[in-house]
Amino acid sequence: EEIIKKKNKYGNSNFGKDCKIQIEFISANPTGPLTIGNGRGGFYGDVLANILETQGYKVTREYYINDRGSQISTLGRSIKKAQGENIADDELYKGEYINELADKIDKNLNADEAGQKAADLILKNYIKPVLGKLGIKFDVWFSEKTLYTSNYQKVLSQLMASDFVYEAYGATWMKTSKLGDNEDRVLIKKDGNETYFLSDILYNFDKFNIRKFSKAIDIWGADHHGYAPRLQAALKAIGIPEENLDIVI
Numbered sequence: 001e002e003i004i005k006k007k008n009k010y011g012n013s014n015f016g017k018d019c020k021i022q023i024e025f026i027s028a029n030p031t032g033p034l035t036i037g038n039g040r041g042g043f044y045g046d047v048l049a050n051i052l053e054t055q056g057y058k059v060t061r062e063y064y065i066n067d068r069g070s071q072i073s074t075l076g077r078s079i080k081k082a083q084g085e086n087i088a089d090d091e092l093y094k095g096e097y098i099n100e101l102a103d104k105i106d107k108n109l110n111a112d113e114a115g116q117k118a119a120d121l122i123l124k125n126y127i128k129p130v131l132g133k134l135g136i137k138f139d140v141w142f143s144e145k146t147l148y149t150s151n152y153q154k155v156l157s158q159l160m161a162s163d164f165v166y167e168a169y170g171a172t173w174m175k176t177s178k179l180g181d182n183e184d185r186v187l188i189k190k191d192g193n194e195t196y197f198l199s200d201i202l203y204n205f206d207k208f209n210i211r212k213f214s215k216a217i218d219i220w221g222a223d224h225h226g227y228a229p230r231l232q233a234a235l236k237a238i239g240i241p242e243e244n245l246d247i248v249i
Contacts, residue, residue, distance in 0.1 A: 013054075015055045015056055015057075016055045017056040020215075021215050021217065022059075022062055022211075022213045022216045022217070023052075023216075023217045025219040026038050026063055027064040031071050031075045032097060034130050037221055041219045041221060043136075048219075060213070061138045062138060062139065066199075067119050067144050067145050068148070069144070069196070072112070072119055074089075074093065075093055075118050076110075076115025076118065077089055077111045077115075079098065079105055079115065082102035097126065101121055148202075151206065151209075155201065155238065158238055164176075164179070165187065179236050180232070181230040182229075185197050185230050204240060205240075213244075214244070215245075217246045218246070220247060231247070
């Protein structure tokens, strides 16, 4: 009788009413269409968010957009080659979508500009429409670029002041081996460019110290299995408790 009376609300509770949870899932690079693997993580994250909401948690569904770095430069060079420029690079992106994008992007743009424009178009024309068909809606589309305009210097200073960061071979390293990782990791390469690792540290600083989430749940593909220990080690170094972040592979 209780089930019939409550219908779809049967089993709901306010257990998590004081807890803000961020679930970050899919987050495929804006360098090409989504894959079946992305779809698996998409349904997992969306269903998990639905379940937590029935228990009173305040859930934010978030898509992290990797819109800076080497993959965007590679995307730009791929576009320029498709537009007829002589670019010798075996690591370029290939596929019919590259040719389609090349026709839509101004040939006067340089490679970096073309890469940014292509990433925007991929997000708009290849990723968001597919997610709409899947019935998955995100509350936040978070740009990696914004991490380097807000708290970058604050977090970097905090890292530099710790005993876990050092300079070697022209690069800036973190002693993640002292925090449970199997080796130390680079934060800033000798060419001055930041690594994905540093971006992820900045991103989690934003999650917990700026937006004040109680817990974050990241849903990653199997190819990221070895990455989890180093990120959780880095969070320890900036004072974020390990239990605040759950990583689902």
